[in-house]
Amino acid sequence: MTAVLLPSLTDGPDALAVTVGDESMTRSELVGAASAVARRVGGASSVAMVANATMDTVIGVVGCLLAGVPAVPLPPDSGPAERRHILTDSGAQLLLGNPIDGVDLPTVPVDLDERADAPAVEPGPESTALIMYTSGTTGLPKGVVLSRRAIAASLDGLADAWQWNADDTLVHGLPLFHVHGLVLGVIGALRHGSPLVHTVRPKAQAYAAAGGSLYFGVPTVWSRVCADPESARALSSARLLVSGSAPLPTPVFAAMRELTGHDPIERYGMSETVITISTRADGERRPGWVGLPISGVRTRLWDDAGNPVPHDGETLGRLQIAGPTLFDGYLRNPEKTAAEFTSDSWFMTGDMAVIDRGGFHRIVGRESVDLIKSGGYRIGAGEVEHALLSHPSVSEVAVVGVPDVDLGQRIVAYVVGDDVDGDVLSEFVASTLSIHKRPREIRRIDALPRNAMGKVRKKELLADD
Template identity: 55%
Template structure:
């Protein structure tokens, strides 16, 4: 069965795909994508300048029809990042303008190669198969009751899993309408009249701060948040203003989406639900030994199932991922409750703080800080400390409030060892295009 099932089999819909530069019916999209496919047939791999536009959607669709792996390039990529992606992928040409390149030999069988930054080194090309994408979209369709009757609205970048795989390929496989708003502003979301909305926490925070826009989303049946933790205050604000709590989910480029709240199930602030059908998860300690799913113990999250990457692009081929007995080590730390609900603490490298013999999750401290009326945003990291090993250091955006007041505020709500030792006020937190705080850019001096 082809990945883009609805494109081939569903009835034609006028304005099936809408972007800031126009709309296409399914037949029009298939016709334009078919012409792209004919032009690039036989190419080993191609890149696309992934602007939020119909041209990007047509290019990606055409590459999939041709069976040619496609590499999305962020439109805001700097000169060095762009050069690295093109040289590392060995793309033969750049769509949508069919700009020829001089690639080396490339032997890759995949649907997408998505470049993602790790903790060190240049971005790595993650090789994802059609089978993995199909398995993930079908599992999400079941979890979210996603049907052809839906209209999906989002304004997310088209070079990540969230905006591209879920936000573009999802409608083309499942048959629903798609409206890409260009920019994910509260006004654009409010005007779109969708049944499903995708957003990152920054988007939902701005909507929760705009009661008029939030009220306009009340008729929608599903508000989905992902790509970064959603602050409980935003979760509660959306529930109050729209009449429904958002659905949260968890995933990463290498695994696609693996854990989610269900459309017809409970929704808990600060938690991302249970594994999707076909997915299994487990926790391990630093030595790889299993940890209990008791809702309290923080461990390294490992995932297995049909949505895993094929590997990483390397020297024109694919290097298999480093699995642990078939399990993918996500690099994230989490807790799993006895009922299977997951709480993502964050990245092991930045969000698991080892202080004075204790293991503290940064997210728990951030949530406590956000309860203070003067704090609008918070990021917590561990910084070197001669006695404790690491001390808990918080960076906050908000109204003037003393360091000692915030330290005492957290100490009243959490165990004493979880209180920040330092609190620093900043004008803004560094974030990437998906709204994730880039904690590596926070000063540790």
């Protein structure tokens, strides 16, 4: 087999490849089971599967990759309308796994004990590997078409940045229908030959018991790990702790440093770009900053008029990305695809960022909800959130801009915490940052609305106004 994406599965001696919960498979067992799936799905235009955190999902994805058939991961908690849209839009011809009520597609079972010979030739780098559907916060979910080339480029760039290799054991318990859990957390481990231990759920005690060297988590996971000091201290023997999918609050960064002895790695990416920016294993790790572009990736910041933004660590700009990790487009939506690229083929991420003189990046947030224009100032919600999180009465916070007749937008902070005093918190921000960045309103709530990856659903908060 010509290995383009998964060389470790066929190169070198047989060894443990994947553990999911109580089930484990060696490389040869995984290749045999996945090849049986590949034989069954070969020739399909695309194949959907409910991406539960199970060995079936790992085998199914690898089987599709071996067969050169695009895999379409379905979120396990998707409702009938969302599931129907994804299946229809993707044109999936087969459903891997168990039948689903109301889904009229031929079902292909996944048998952990079945074996077949691997295909003689792995598909080329330009072929589609995955169709990942975005969360659809501004409409129906869009199918992001990711080639094998794009996935490989991102994973190899991260291997360079993190010194990730077959000597590592990767541990995580993230969902397998997102880039973080599936592309990095499964395909990345298989590409680089590092055994994967998936804990099914990202619980602190399970992370501590896994004995890994490389750990993935989202900020919510790391916050919960730090809330269990004994489990957190057990991670002191790890090599790297990586956080992504949402900004890591500075207090959690500090708690990880204190309890584990490690400054976490922070990185940036999205479905359309895979992972493009990261701090490095051998470099600086600065709370709130996601580091430098990985190998082959270029970034730039533009202002509202389309002019370059200075790299001074302060001036906000629209983040644009170019390089080999970019997606091939939105499935069946050329108009939307074209609208997301500049005339010179840079992808417009929709995120606001700053870059310092050394090239370090800080992501301020989404332009649509995190760039606040108040009283003539451009304010990033992220810096106000980081300031509030450094106050002892605040455990979680989300900052938004709501319409205001006088200011254009006023800064409103939704705060989770005890003994929350709005005036005290507002003045705290004014003394920490600048007066014009203080929240005009503090709203205490019991919990922030979040998606499966821990990202706050700010549009749900804005719907209150």
